[in-house]
Amino acid sequence: xxxxxxxxxxxxxxxxxxxxxxxxxxxxxxxxxxxxxxxxxxxxxxxxxxxxxxxxxxxxxxxxxxxxxxxxxxxxxxxxxxxxxxxxxxxxxxxxxxxxxxxxxxxxxxxxxxxxxxxxxxxxxxxxxxxxxxxxxxxxxxxxxxxxxxxxxxxxxxxxxxxxxxxxxxxxxxxxxxxxxxxxxxxxxxxxxxxxxxxxxxxxxxxxxxxxxxxxxxxxxxxxxxxxxxxxxxxxxxxxxxxxxxxxxxxxxxxxxxxxxxxxxxxxxxxxxxxxxxxxxxxxxxxxxxxxxxxxxxxxxxxxxxxxxxxxxxxxxx
Amino acid sequence: xxxxxxxxxxxxxxxxxxxxxxxxxxxxxxxxxxxxxxxxxxxxxxxxxxxxxxxxxxxxxxxxxxxxxxxxxxxxxxxxxxxxxxxxxxxxxxxxxxxxxxxxxxxxxxxxxxxxxxxxxxxxxxxxxxxxxxxxxxxxxxxxxxxxxxxxxxxxxxxxxxxxxxxxxxxxxxxxxxxxxxxxxxxxxxxxxxxxxxxxxxxxxxxxxxxxxxxxxxxxxxxxxxxxxxxxxxxxxxxxxxxxxxxxxxxxxxxxxxxxxxxxxxxxxxxxxxxxxxxxxxxxxxxxxxxxxxxx
Numbered sequence: 001x002x003x004x005x006x007x008x009x010x011x012x013x014x015x016x017x018x019x020x021x022x023x024x025x026x027x028x029x030x031x032x033x034x035x036x037x038x039x040x041x042x043x044x045x046x047x048x049x050x051x052x053x054x055x056x057x058x059x060x061x062x063x064x065x066x067x068x069x070x071x072x073x074x075x076x077x078x079x080x081x082x083x084x085x086x087x088x089x090x091x092x093x094x095x096x097x098x099x100x101x102x103x104x105x106x107x108x109x110x111x112x113x114x115x116x117x118x119x120x121x122x123x124x125x126x127x128x129x130x131x132x133x134x135x136x137x138x139x140x141x142x143x144x145x146x147x148x149x150x151x152x153x154x155x156x157x158x159x160x161x162x163x164x165x166x167x168x169x170x171x172x173x174x175x176x177x178x179x180x181x182x183x184x185x186x187x188x189x190x191x192x193x194x195x196x197x198x199x200x201x202x203x204x205x206x207x208x209x210x211x212x213x214x215x216x217x218x219x220x221x222x223x224x225x226x227x228x229x230x231x232x233x234x235x236x237x238x239x240x241x242x243x244x245x246x247x248x249x250x251x252x253x254x255x256x257x258x259x260x261x262x263x264x265x266x267x268x269x270x271x272x273x274x275x276x277x278x279x280x281x282x283x284x285x286x287x288x289x290x291x292x293x294x295x296x297x298x299x300x301x302x303x304x305x306x307x308x309x310x311x312x313x314x315x316x317x318x
Numbered sequence: 319x320x321x322x323x324x325x326x327x328x329x330x331x332x333x334x335x336x337x338x339x340x341x342x343x344x345x346x347x348x349x350x351x352x353x354x355x356x357x358x359x360x361x362x363x364x365x366x367x368x369x370x371x372x373x374x375x376x377x378x379x380x381x382x383x384x385x386x387x388x389x390x391x392x393x394x395x396x397x398x399x400x401x402x403x404x405x406x407x408x409x410x411x412x413x414x415x416x417x418x419x420x421x422x423x424x425x426x427x428x429x430x431x432x433x434x435x436x437x438x439x440x441x442x443x444x445x446x447x448x449x450x451x452x453x454x455x456x457x458x459x460x461x462x463x464x465x466x467x468x469x470x471x472x473x474x475x476x477x478x479x480x481x482x483x484x485x486x487x488x489x490x491x492x493x494x495x496x497x498x499x500x501x502x503x504x505x506x507x508x509x510x511x512x513x514x515x516x517x518x519x520x521x522x523x524x525x526x527x528x529x530x531x532x533x534x535x536x537x538x539x540x541x542x543x544x545x546x547x548x549x550x551x552x553x554x555x556x557x558x559x560x561x562x563x564x565x566x567x568x569x570x571x572x573x574x575x576x577x578x579x580x581x582x583x584x585x586x587x588x589x590x591x592x593x594x595x596x597x598x599x600x601x602x603x604x605x606x607x608x609x610x611x612x613x614x
Contacts, residue, residue, distance in 0.1 A: 129594075
């Protein structure tokens with residue numbers, strides 16, 4: 001009975017939140033509508049990273065590489081095809097991000113803890129340097145600009161991406177990704193991931209091929225991070241090497257810690273909190289907003305390691 | 319045929335790059351040995367290490383402009399940053415030492431954001447210059463090679479040598495090694511472990527600051543300079559074997575030489591990739607580190 005009540009409550013809550021976010025672009029002014037779309041995109045990136053941090057216990061400092069490759073993959077599709085195709089951009093972006101994720105996963109999952117964090121960081125820097133210096137293809141420091149594709153299915157319908165349509169599209173992607181990821185973490189596969197987090201030697205002793213599970217987890221995480229990169233490319237219509245720099249990965253880890261790891265929605269809340277904080281603080285501290293943000297982050301790591309939504313962790317994962 | 323191949327190799331450039339590589343390698347060894355000391359003894363990956371390097375260089379700029387003496391600036395800046403390191407350790411790390419090492423990564427990452435932006439706010443985005451203490455040159459093929467660069471390598475080697483002697487023979491150095499081996503046993507023998515850890519963090523910070531001041535005259539002091547160095551130091555520490563002091567020093571010189579030779583053919587920005595590849599190969603074939611004996 002309680003199980004059923006929990007399920008009803010969960011879905012009711014989910015629908016209310018999605019409905020509120022869907023109505024938002026109609027009522028909000030332009031600035032905040034854009035801001036909200038941005039929060040959702042960064043939230044998706046943070047959520048993808050939460051699979052590793054919250055469920056496998058691996059801190060990735062390399063998510064900027066997956067995000068950036070998704071962005072540059074989409075850019076490649078949007079710049080080479082006429083007219084720009086949404087689906088081709090998605091395909092290119094996701095393939096680029098998952099190829100990179102497979103490469104990084106193969107090497108980095110041999111290592112644990114700190115070594116994993118450092119290795120993913122170094123890998124993302126490799127891609128940063130390549131993108132930054134390969135000016136003929138990637139535009140180097142200036143990045144690439146391109147135009148938005150239309151939302152449509154060839155032969156059926158086609159509507160241009162107005163800011164509201166884009167917001168709804170992003171919202172749909174993020175909501176679906178959440179449901180998919182939640183389903184995955186509750187599946188037997190997700191249970192194995194969590195048991196790796198809790199006790200790796202014992203999971204190995206039971207007979208699970210841990211390395212393979214970790215590789216799949218990193219690839220899955222990279223795939224959704226790439227998805228976020230593609231969405232960001234649609235939103236901003238440019239790709240820049242700054243987004244591949246490891247500080248972006250660091251911010252993603254901050255979103256996770258602030259929001260609460262191992263909850264999937266927590267990182268989205270964390271992203272919202274961080275971006276709002278940045279917005280609010282940058283009025284007083286201009287470009288030095290990272291000083292108070294960093295202080296708040298350190299305080300949260302120390303005094304509130306479970307994050308804003310940590311109290312609801314068990315409830316959300318049930 | 320053999321002679322034409324031999325003639326095509328630019329021996330003069332290779333020699334110059336060897337010297338360059340050893341000079342940067344010694345600086346890198348100084349940064350990395352502080353990092354590996356801190357890691358080896360307390361399992362803290364100090365993401366803010368590069369920021370201590372950068373703040374050390376800025377402290378050097380300020381003291382140099384106040385006193386005009388480079389060597390005084392070097393010593394004072396190291397002491398100052400060592401104090402800052404001890405303070406940072408006491409406030410943000412020490413009370414939570416028993417926790418997951420991942421927590422300390424996050425805390426020090428937050429710290430590096432704060433320190434880096436503090437430097438940007440305090441000193442602005444324009445690079446400051448540290449005047450080198452002497453400007454003599456000697457002839458090296460077609461170059462006027464500055465003596466100062468060789469002095470850097472010598473000074474870095476002297477500091478590392480002093481650290482080694484201290485760890486090997488000094489009473490407090492023996493305390494540090496005892497704490498690394500077995501913290502609980504060391505505490506039982508009456509060694510004040512919490513203070514030893516604080517001192518190690520201070521020593522590591524001071525070494526980072528010293529390398530910042532020494533390196534300052536070569537490139538100019540900038541708020542973002544720490545980021546490059548901490549990344550390189552991470553590579554060195556992993557390639558050399560985490561927590562292994564001798565390994566990090568060898569790895570620092572090895573990596574710097576690789577980059578120096580690579581920059582004969584590609585731009586220095588791309589030469590970094592060579593050290594990344596060295597890291598990946600190390601992780602693949604010798605995950606314990608290149609310069610440690612094979613574990614039995």
